[in-house]
Amino acid sequence: MNAEKIAPRKPAKGKVELDERLKAYKGVWVFVEHERGEVHPVSWELLGEGRKLADKLGVTLSGVVLGVPGPATRRFCEEAFRHGADSCYLMEDPVLGNYRNQPFTKGLTDLVNTYQPEILLLGATTQGRDLAGSVATTLKTGLTADCTELNIDMENRTLAASRPTFGGSLLCTILTLNYRPQMATVRPRVMAMPDRDMARSGAIVEHPLGLVETDIVTKVLQYIPDNQQDRPQLAFADIIVAGGRGLKNTDNFQLIWDLALVLGAEVGASRPVIQAGWVEADRQVGQSGKTVRPKLYIAAGISGAVQHRVGMEGSDVIIAINNDPNAPIFDFATYGIVGNAMTILPALTRAFQQQLAVAKMAG
Amino acid sequence: MHIVVCIKQVPDSAQIRVHPVTNTIMRQGVPAIVNPYDLYSLEAALRLKDEHGGRVTVISMGPPQAELALRKCISFGADDAILVTDRAFAGADTLATSYALASAITQIDRTHAVDMVFTGKQTIDGDTAQVGPGIAKRMNLQLLTYVAKIDALDLVKRSIQVQRRAEGGVEVLTTDLPCLITMLEGTNDMRFATMENMFRAARYQVQLWDKTAAGIEDLTKIGLKGSPTVVSKVFAPQARTNRAEIIEAEGDEPRDLTLTLVAKLFTTHPKLGETIVRRAA
Numbered sequence: 024m025n026a027e028k029i030a031p032r033k034p035a036k037g038k039v040e041l042d043e044r045l046k047a048y049k050g051v052w053v054f055v056e057h058e059r060g061e062v063h064p065v066s067w068e069l070l071g072e073g074r075k076l077a078d079k080l081g082v083t084l085s086g087v088v089l090g091v092p093g094p095a096t097r098r099f100c101e102e103a104f105r106h107g108a109d110s111c112y113l114m115e116d117p118v119l120g121n122y123r124n125q126p127f128t129k130g131l132t133d134l135v136n137t138y139q140p141e142i143l144l145l146g147a148t149t150q151g152r153d154l155a156g157s158v159a160t161t162l163k164t165g166l167t168a169d170c171t172e173l174n175i176d177m178e179n180r181t182l183a184a185s186r187p188t189f190g191g192s193l194l195c196t197i198l199t200l201n202y203r204p205q206m207a208t209v210r211p212r213v214m215a216m217p218d219r220d221m222a223r224s225g226a227i228v229e230h231p232l233g234l235v236e237t238d239i240v241t242k243v244l245q246y247i248p249d250n251q252q253d254r255p256q257l258a259f260a261d262i263i264v265a266g267g268r269g270l271k272n273t274d275n276f277q278l279i280w281d282l283a284l285v286l287g288a289e290v291g292a293s294r295p296v297i298q299a300g301w302v303e304a305d306r307q308v309g310q311s312g313k314t315v316r317p318k319l320y321i322a323a324g325i326s327g328a329v330q331h332r333v334g335m336e337g338s339d340v341i342i343a344i345n346n347d348p349n350a351p352i353f354d355f356a357t358y359g360i361v362g363n364a365m366t367i368l369p370a371l372t373r374a375f376q377q378q379l380a381v382a383k384m385a386g
Numbered sequence: 387m388h389i390v391v392c393i394k395q396v397p398d399s400a401q402i403r404v405h406p407v408t409n410t411i412m413r414q415g416v417p418a419i420v421n422p423y424d425l426y427s428l429e430a431a432l433r434l435k436d437e438h439g440g441r442v443t444v445i446s447m448g449p450p451q452a453e454l455a456l457r458k459c460i461s462f463g464a465d466d467a468i469l470v471t472d473r474a475f476a477g478a479d480t481l482a483t484s485y486a487l488a489s490a491i492t493q494i495d496r497t498h499a500v501d502m503v504f505t506g507k508q509t510i511d512g513d514t515a516q517v518g519p520g521i522a523k524r525m526n527l528q529l530l531t532y533v534a535k536i537d538a539l540d541l542v543k544r545s546i547q548v549q550r551r552a553e554g555g556v557e558v559l560t561t562d563l564p565c566l567i568t569m570l571e572g573t574n575d576m577r578f579a580t581m582e583n584m585f586r587a588a589r590y591q592v593q594l595w596d597k598t599a600a601g602i603e604d605l606t607k608i609g610l611k612g613s614p615t616v617v618s619k620v621f622a623p624q625a626r627t628n629r630a631e632i633i634e635a636e637g638d639e640p641r642d643l644t645l646t647l648v649a650k651l652f653t654t655h656p657k658l659g660e661t662i663v664r665r666a667a
Contacts, residue, residue, distance in 0.1 A: 058552055058553050058554055059554060059555075061554075063553060121557070122552070124519075124528075124529045124531075125528075125529075128523070148553050149531065149532045149550075149551055149552055149553055150552065150553065152515045152516075152519075152531070153519060153529065153531045153532070155516070155519075156480075156515065156516040156517075156518070156519025156520055156523075157519045157520075157522070157523045157529065159481065159516070159520075160481065160484060160516075160519065160520040160523040160524060161523055163481065163614070164481075164614055165479070165481065165613075165614030165615035166480065166481070166514075166516055166615075167615060168512075168513065168514035168515060168516060169513060169514070176618075183618070187513075188620065193620055193621065193622055194620070194621055194622070194623055195617050195619065195620045195621070196617070196618045196619050196620075196621075197615050197616065197617055197618065198615070198616050198618050199614050199615050199616075200614075200616060201614075202614040240528050240561050240562050241528055241530075241559055241560070241561040242559065242560050242561070243557055243558070243559055244547070244558040244559065244560055245557070245558040246552070246555055246556070246557050246558070247549075247555050247556045247557075247558070248554055248555035249554055249555050249556075261661055261665060262661070262662065262665060285666060286662060286665060286666055287665035287666050287667075288665070304571070304572060310513065311510070311513060318658050318661050319651075319658055319661075319662070329622075329623055332623065339655075339658065340651070340655055340658055341630075342647065342651075343630055348632075352630075353629060353630040353632070354629055354630070355630070356630035357630060357631065358630055358631050358632075358633055358647060358650070358651070359630035359631065359632045359633065360632070360633050360643050360644070360647060361632060362638070362640065362643065366640045367640050367643065367644060369640075370640035370641050370643070370644040371640075371644040371647070371648070373641070373644070374641070374644035374645045374647070374648040375648055375662070375666075377645070377648075378648045378649070378652060379662070379663060379666050382652075382659075382663045383663075
């Protein structure tokens with residue numbers, strides 16, 4: 024979690040015996056995050072991943088739902104079953120209407136202390152990160168942020184959480200050995216969306232919050248929804264054309280927009296492009312930007328450092344254009360063109376136009 | 387009014403290079419900077435001071451050379467700077483870091499009551515976003531993360547109203563002081579250092595606090611010992627099973643290369659071809 028902790032000075036190898044009181048912690052939990060009546064898709068992605076962890080450990084997978092009393096909140100439990108949960112912990116209270124740190128921290132902490140899961144996963148969103156940091160501090164346990172891979176270290180029955188480190192140039196695996204639960208956050212779209220199984224159901228365990236509105240200091244006065252049309256929608260785009268530092272300047276970056284227009288694609292960029300201010304920060308793909316899983320990702324002038332790679336390697340087909348045949352992007356792209364992006368991009372735009380014209384005549 | 391701003395000295399990640407052969411980090415010559423996210427919080431704190439008066443204290447936990455980053459903050463207009471530095475803190479993860487910083491801020495609070503604490507949204511080297519919420523929890527401060535705008539501060543009623551970024555919109559929140567705020571990036575521009583503050587920064591003696599001065603009561607909660615997480619390994623990512631198929635064409639002209647690629651794309655991935663045709667329509 025802390026990037027300086029590069030040298031493992033604690034013995035992280037070999038079997039570590041759990042404290043007796045921690046052996047009671049069993050099961051994998053996923054916090055089901057919702058805002059304005061909608062569950063954030065990252066929660067279902069985490070249930071998909073949590074299913075694999077629970078199966079490896081031979082334990083149950085549970086969703087955790089906190090919300091106002093009523094059928095809408097209960098429906099989130101039903102949806103959690105369909106996405107892989109065996110059971111759901113449900114906490115209903117009128118004060119849980121809008122996310123607020125104080126009641127949600129108390130609620131989730133109480134549930135963990137009562138029912139004792141060994142693993143607790145949350146989305147790395149503005150809500151999940153706010154809550155995870157507070158809950159982990161209250162429970163005095165380990166929390167690994169923005170994981171790109173979750174696995175079980177079978178020797179210790181421990182969660183092995185991997186994430187980029189050193190500004191995204193390497194990956195590290197982090198363990199929480201003698202503390203429970205083991206907590207981790209994962210960013211949206213990093214894990215695949217599991218199939219929905221309408222036949223699945225499960226048991227709901229209800230638990231009271233035990234707070235009243237006057238106990239809560241922070242009040243929500245208003246909620247101003249974003250105008251979705253105004254913001255780039257990279258996370259769920261089918262096609263993304265992305266440019267990097269290799270494009271040299273903001274004028275050349277126009278070639279990315281030209282190709283994106285022909286393909287009806289979203290425009291993405293690597294971190295140096297954002298830092299240089301060629302496009303808005305919303306378009307950054309990578310560990311410190313968005314994670315995307317399009318059907319087609321075209322990367323031009325992007326070297327493919329880990330920082331960028333972890334944000335887009337879930338794409339179905341990756342086309343890389345780079346003038347350096349040794350660029351790391353060719354290690355994981357599907358197709359590569361070694362050449363100058365400034366001449367390849369306009370040619371590629373014309374090649375797609377030509378193909379599309381043929382398809383139109385045929386179609 | 388007294389605001390404490392937590393900052394961290396970080397390597398300028400834009401300039402970190404990985405050795406192409408050994409795959410290790412080349413730290414030499416990488417300049418250290420104030421974590422860029424912290425500057426949005428420092429500027430927000432300085433603006434509150436401009437408007438309401440009071441003092442801004444910057445604090446950092448780190449090695450002795452982090453003094454430079456604190457001095458930089460003095461040049462921007464912070465009044466005091468404290469560096470919490472002790473070998474006993476080495477190897478701290480975010481839980482141990484929030485314990486040490488909360489303890490030090492509590493010490494500050496004893497001599498000069500603290501109304502607000504600011505931290506960066508996250509650091510660019512750790513990227514965890516956990517230390518701010520951790521400090522708030524330990525000090526029982528109201529937590530306001532991802533703040534896009536501070537609407538109003540009422541020092542008489544001891545309340546604050548902010549706009550907080552949520553996933554699908556912006557929440558307008560009101561809460562009581564003391565509170566901890568993390569500012570969203572891009573919400574302000576750091577001011578230029580004035581000549582006067584630059585001179586002051588050059589002469590300024592940063593206060594160095596060891597674990598005793600920082601009021602650490604429980605030595606098992608700091609450093610490596612106080613850290614629940616351990617790094618078990620550091621590794622370079624695996625190449626996929628297949629490297630990219632490099633497209634070749636007669637003459638290697640851009641036109642031939644790209645036509646070959648597009649034809650291959652449409653024949654090998656017919657469903658993707660359909661998606662492209664549908665999207666382009």
